[in-house]
Amino acid sequence: MELRADLRSILQYLPLVAQSSSLVWPPSVEEELQTISRGPSESMVNSGEALALHITNMRKSLSLNASDLAPYALQGYGLFFDKKISREESANFFGEVVPALCRLLLQLPSMLEKHYQKADHVLDGVKSGLRLLGPQEAGIVLLSQELIAALLACSFFCLFPEVDRSLKNLQGINFSGLFSFPYMRHCTKQENKIKCLIHYFGRICRWMPTGFVSFERKILPLEYHPHFVSYPKADSWANSVTPLCSIEIHTSGAIEDQPCEALEVDFADEYFGGLTLSYDTLQEEIRFVINPELIAGMIFLPRMDANEAIEIVGVERFSGYTGYGPSFQYAGDYTDNKDLDIFRRRKTRVIAIDAMPDPGMGQYKLDALIREVNKAFSGYMHQCKYNIDVKHDPEASSSVRPQLCSIHEFSIHVKHFVFLD
Template sequence: MEGMENREDLKSMLPFLPLLLGSSNLFWPSEVVKSLETLSKGPLYSKVDSGELLFNAISHIRDSLALPSLQPVAPFARGGYALFFDELISRAEASKWFEEVVPALANLLLRLPSLLESHYQDADYLFNGVRTGLRLLGSQEAGIVFLGQELVAALLTCAFFCLFPVSDRGSKRLPTINFDHLFEDIYESYSKKQENKIKCIMHYFERICSSMPEGLVSFERKVLPLEQLPLCVSYPEADFWSKSVVSLCPFEVHSSGFIEDQSNGALEVDFANKYLGGGALRSGCLQEEIRFMISPELIAGMLFLPCMEDNEAIEIVGAERFSNYTGYASSFCFSGDHVDKRNVDGFRRCKTRIVAIDALCRAGMRQYKCTYLLRYVKFGFPVPHRLAYGIERKVFL
């Protein structure tokens, strides 16, 4: 078995993780371990029983990391954590958070090094000859990553604690990942939809702390080659389509219902920003951002998937849904728990397949010009033309 220090997949991720790598293992600095152990014992021991004190604890952990690439958090994040936990939720909800959820999240962070080590060991044996370990899947680099739901939960906890180094993310064209801007926005320019976005994510943490899911989630970057390659479908131009004699596949039109509520195993298209997640961790609240709030495991892809080009799509399989909601954009509102009853596949992934493509912004009538029609038709090649394991699916838009 390859040693941790020699793994190329891990090496690609180390600049973007808050952990240290020894001769053969990942670990937290000793001061971080002490802080997390204190938090894990609950508010009677840690004295963390408010949003303001939670942010102080987060700041102390961040300082203990001593990472040169760990930039300061957003200026008003402190106010956002205090506002949400000390004013916007009930005292009963806050008590549950500080007495039960925060200690459980601290314990989960303490397990992150071992969860990652187990992940890399298992990744070598999931598929024969196919790399599935957590790594930076760069632009034009087709590949797939499988993550256990517990590891996803630990990574999202890192984001909640704002522990991911961010200074090198811009040069790699990676999206936002820490939650500081999510909380800053609720303080700097309060809105009901921002409060309810955070409520969705906090509900996810409550759920996984009471019952940790045990499945897998896969994240795959699909790339349609720009040049002609043997045995590959390349990036076709207008002439290809005008001369094609292949019949269109059957399709259905549904005039009601939500895309995420369709239950017949269709591919679900996420009309995304070129940066996966769009404004999910800022103030955005449209189709993509709402999907990421009700299924927060999708956010994990923002850690390691740089922005998409026109010949790329990202398929995420297995993200469980945890929240119900009403409204859209400014009227968005968390409306309670959602128990995802979808079956799982042979890889223990929930049978939810979401495909993100870079949609045009405010396209209007120009989307019907040949250039833009071609752009969207081409997305159909990296999306459903080569589905994982040869499974045919319908596509819901």
């Protein structure tokens, strides 16, 4: 397999190495994965403490520094699997799930090769290969659910290199922050986030889903462009004669439970995924653990700029939950019955748009209002459906039911205005 430009852009952030135009695991890591894949009777990986030891060995073989892990993360693996769940659950996880995850990881090189072979031909010639989708770089990445599962297994075993991710405005992607001992010792919400993810791994190891998920970075160009809608200024909005769309108000139910195909807004952190892989359980973090495939976007999607949004289509929901924030709890299995589109993506469309943090009264200033409306506009709009000059009235019709996140503390009036955009 040739080292294509898209692969080269992401290779330093993957745990594999390029060898003779192929992607491979280092021999010692492959041997470790082979051993664990044969089950606890041979590998002796039958506890959180034993798992932590093998994670350490694989990270050493990948030349990854222990200091890159969250504090006391390896102790946290021991605490969770040996103390926080039942013996029966732990035995099932180490007897069935961990070996299956290792078998999945052994297939990762061939999965990526297959992915890149098809990447330029799936979406009518649009490039869709796994790559770094940087700021001001509009584009789409289409991943199979199986490939996403393998990438998330890398996160669980903390195999991703962390070095230099921050230089590209990328968050950490390993699960060490979830298992960090200080968070876990007294924090039930942390345990329940992990339970959602462990349930996901159990599900995909019993039956691997065969669909796809797309991640698209959407941009409103800041400068005039003759073929795309550019970032509208205040005058464009003030002079628009396009009517606002109608709105429905529902007084009960969560957005992820709505049966229709409305856009599902994620009031996101500017860093996609927010604090999912550390200590928080607000709107975005909850969505990411009940739909874990969203986490895969954190691998290759850097921080959003003011004129950018991220659209994700096709993620499957695996877990139920109750509560919010400190009261968040895993509530068992969830069967997602959403239909599939022609690309075998579930008809679930999540739009990640980041509101300004703690704006106070500043949210009513003109620049702030324009920023928020254009942020929503960038998420709702499909540039491919428009070939108009920015001098024309900006349009954005959408059926959106917002998930509101209290951390941003925006006026409900401003939110209402944004959703009528």
